[in-house]
Amino acid sequence: MKNLILTTAALALVSGMAMAQTVRMGTEGAYPPYNFINDAGEIDGFERELGDELCKRAELTCEWVKNDWDSIIPNLVSGNYDTIIAGMSITDERDEVIDFTQDYIPPTASAYAAASEDVDLKGGVVAAQTATIQAGYIAESGATLVEFATPEETIAAVRNGEADAVFADKDYLVPIVEESNGELMFVGDDVPLGGGVGMGLRESDGELRAKFDAAITSMKEDGSLNELIRKWFGDEVPVYE
Known part of the structure; x- marks a missing residue:
């Protein structure tokens, strides 16, 4: 009887582990x-x-x-x-x-952010993260797409002049634009994607x-x-x- 009880308890423990x-x-x-x-x-x-x-x-x-x-x-x-x-x-x-x-x-919307209001979103250089829906959109927009592995690099590209604008999820860009003290701003229209x-x-x-x-x-x-x-x-x- 004791062995049976122990066996039953062991089976219950194994069953509980499998469920987790x-x-x-x-x-x-x-x-x-x-x-x-x-x-x-x-x-x-x-x-x-x-x-x-x-x-x-x-x-x-x-x-x-x-x-x-x-x-x-x-x-x-x-x-x-x-x-x-x-x-x-x-x-x-x-x-x-x-x-x-x-x-x-x-x-939600995707958006452009740039260091100046006077940027050419249709014919300029736009940064986006590799393998995103934003990169795919820019590739077909007529602008020159520059892709980066990380979102931080897309922002850096705008700040150092490598790109005219960045295109990304607006949710991601909002705090960056707000904390830039006017260095970055939203430009153009929001674009619904996905x-x-x-x-x-x-x-x-x-x-x-x-x-x-x-x-x-x-x-x-x-x-x-x-x-x-x-x-x-x-x-x-x-x-x-």
């Missing part, structure tokens, strides 16, 4: 306020807080993995982590390679996608997702109705 599935969350760590590395050297930002809450609601254990943007999809596909949660816009092109959850940020921001997963991981979809839905329904969006992006950004 560990999911590796891949992010860039270089795109504030979506994701960044804080002073303690840890991944931080809107998506860190969101991802931890989604894993809690889905009864998953999160481990965070930092990966450069230009290889973030290939390394998901090859199994170096299980999700992408990195400010990635949902597009048809990306959806051919990976799968997406529903969006956790509604479709189908919102979602989590990327391997196409074979339908069960995991369903768990995160359910968790995102629950945060939309109880209002906590809108609260988190406003906390990190301010009161002027689009939220869910």
Whole structure:
């Protein structure tokens, strides 16, 4: 009887461990306020807080993995982590390679920022981060595209005169423009791009996608997702109705 009880307890422990599935969350760590590395050297930002809450609601254990943007999809596909949660816009092109959850940020605008109002956005030189929907847009706009591996480099290109303007998510540019003390300014019209921001997963991981979809839905329904969006992006950004 004692052996039976011990065996049953051991099986229960193994079962409980199996239920606590560990999911590796891949992010860039270089795109504030979506994701960044804080002073303690840890991944931080809107998506860190969101991802931890989604894993809690889905009864998953999160481990965070930092990966450069230009290889973030290939390394998901090859199994170096299980999700992408990195400010990635949902597009048809990306959806051919990976799968997406529903969006956790509604479709937002992209914008131009420059050091002068008198810039030629149609025929000038515009900086954008490699492998982004913004880079794809500029490549077809008639302007000369210069691509950089990190968003910080796109801003530096404008400041040092290598580019006339930078084109990026407006959510990313707003604090940079505001903190530049007039050195940088928004120019031209905002441009709506993409189908919102979602989590990327391997196409074979339908069960995991369903768990995160359910968790995102629950945060939309109880209002906590809108609260988190406003906390990190301010009161002027689009939220869910």
